[in-house]
Amino acid sequence: MTLNDQMSVSGQEWWRHAVTYQIYPRSFADANGDGVGDMAGITSRLPYLRDLGVDAIWISPFYTSPQKDHGYDVADYCDVDPLFGTLADADAMIERAHELGLKVIVDLVPNHTSSEHVWFQQALAAGPGSPERERYIFRDAKPDGSLPNNWMSVFGGPAWTQAPDGQYYLHLFDSSQPDLNWRNPEVGDMFVDVLRFWLDRGADGFRVDVAHGLFKEESLRDQDVEEGKTPSSDGRDAADVPMVERTVRDEPMWDQPEVHDVYRRWHDVLAKYDGDRMMVAEAWTQTPESMAAYIRDDEFSQAFNFAWLLANWSAAEFTEVITGTMDAVGLVGGSPTWVLSNHDVVRHMTRYGGGEVGLARARAATMTMLALPGSAYVYQGEELGLPEVEVAPEFRQDPFFIRTGEGGRDGCRVPIPWSGTAAPYGFGPGDGQPWLPQPADWAHLTAEAEAGDPESTLEFYRAALAVRRTFATTAGDDVEVLSLGDDVVAFRRGPITALLNCGTTPVDLPAGEVAMASGPVDGTLAPDTAVWLRS
Structure with missing residues (x-):
């Protein structure tokens, strides 16, 4: 009996204690041999995920996109990018997942579109003051000719880019990702249509990207910054600051109260569908209490809890995360989530020191996380013990690296090794490296090599998830x-x-x-x- 079956029998919503596996589609499995993962590749590997013991899959964006930010720059929310296949391929994937007892969570990107979205192209063509421009956030320069405000892009540099006619548009991420104006009712109506489109196709839920964004302070005032410091982008830049030293920052571009009205409306849309459809928020809020506000009864089912992901290897910090999270979600009767890695951060095996020590710590932290009430999110490849990869600059594709020349997220996005002794390690048919090159020493980390080895990370995950299933829904929520x-x-x-x-x-x-x-x-x-x- 799967955990989903147990929850159905006990009358609990399936997502409350589920383990969800994040699929980064271009790096999961390639069916056609072009070096990029695709829908058919995902479908072919679903039995592996069923056998791993997860309950659901979350698939990062696969919509039509110019791929400037690997799908998080959406040009059409109701179609599949040809890079990944077709709508029919998506339908087949969802159907097969359901046959195997797996729920499917679709990634939704409502803070911004691609600059190639028809709406933004219309806005550029229509000019200042037009209804088309009101779908985005366009502003004139200040009287002295400077930018509309001092906000910075998460990907580095100013958050404003000048249009050909002289106005500036806001982009809290890449310049190819203009922020939508959620004070315009057209925007909200469009996304309700998008929700229904994927719900009608069988999606069990949505992971909502940048859920704390959407609304900005209406004045678009400057961010208050301490003397000698520069404006910050979001909570992700706090990863190297001990939790006890973190302070609340002035962030007029994030976590505004109006955003909650959007999610109440979305909650009502999902409630009209059967099967406990759910939403989980990617909300980089500054405190557990602000995170919990997103999971009130009439909003999100869950919100990602990034506190553990940001914590150092420390019993004191981990305990603080547990107690703070449980206290916060208890305020609203919410369901906690736990996550250690995803497509935006350094893999936790490497964060915890790398090598044998890092792997031992990664397994131990994972086990501790899995024992807690609520749901856990697993990032593809962590079940194989994959480390962060040092991708050579000439191969890097992350827009953060392209804009700044530093860091970037390519190292956690290197394609999965499935079998064999050399690249592409069964990632796809044919020879040669996939879209991001795989290390030459990954033969021992393939799913094939680890399967059946009682000492492997893969078998550790399988065993831990099997044992977790014996108490996940019955041990209660008190810690x-x-x-x-x-x-x-x-x-x-x-x-x-x-x-x-x-x-x-x-x-x-x-x-x-x-x-x-x-x-x-x-x-x-x-x-x-x-x-x-x-x-």
Whole structure:
């Protein structure tokens, strides 16, 4: 019996305790041999995901797009980009997923469109003051000729680009991604139509990109910035700041109160469909309390909880994440989420040190996350223990790198190795490297190489998800934090006691039967190891 079946029997919504696997389509599986993943490739690998033990898949954008930001620049929300196949291929994928007991979550990008979207092309052609321009955020320069305000793009540089006629348009991301004007009713009506289009095709839910965006302060005032500092873009730039030192910043471009009216309307749309259709928000808010506001009864089902993703390897920080999250969602009776990696951040195996230490810590953190109430999100390839890849500059394609010459997200987006001993490692038919080159030393990290090896990360994930299924829906939502030393994360949830040793010396285990461990246990818990004890 799958977890979805258990939830159906118990009367709970399927998403409350689901494990969802994120698919970055261009890097998951390539069916036609062009070096880029596609819908048919996803369909071919769905049995693998069923056997892994996940309950749902979330697919990053596959809409018609010029691919300046790899699909997050949408030109048509109601079609599939030819790079990934056709609408018929999407329908076949959804149908096959449902046959295998998997739910399908579609990525939705409502903050901005592509500059090639018909609306933006019409806005450029119509000129200042036109109804077409009112669908986006166009402004004149200040009287002194400077930009409309001091806001910065998440991808680096100013958030304003000049149109040929002299006006500027706002883009909180790349200049090819103009922000929509959500104060224009046409915008809201269009997205309701998009929701219905995919719901009618069988989508079980939506992951909403930049859900804290959409509305900006109507005045478009300058951001207040401390003297000697530059304007910031969003919460992602806080990753290297200890959680206890983070302060609330002035952000007139994010998390405005009007955004919640949008999601109440969307909630009503989903409620008219059967099958517990859901929404999960990507909302980089500054506090757990502001995140929880998105999951009130009449808005999102869930919001991504990025607090753990931003935390350092620290028992104190991890415990703070757990208690803060549970307290915040408790304010609104919400369902928590947990995530350690995604397509926008350095893989957690590498964040935690890389090599054997990083892998041990990644497994231990994953186990600890999976023991908590709520749902967990797994990023493709983490079940294989994939590290962040240092992609050579000449191969990088992330617009952040292109705009700034620094960093970028290509390293976590390198295509999945499925089989064989050399690139493309079964990613697709034929020889040669896919759209981002795979390392030469990945033969031991393929799904084929790890399958059946009890020491592999793949089998660890399969085992952990199988054990989790035995208590996920029955252990309750109450978490009792235990005090077992400064270097130990410890909590009890129903019959399960979870421990994570973030220190450098072994710690004694309390009483209980070992249900699962991320490494050897012999009465003590080694450093960088987690364990589930069943009472």
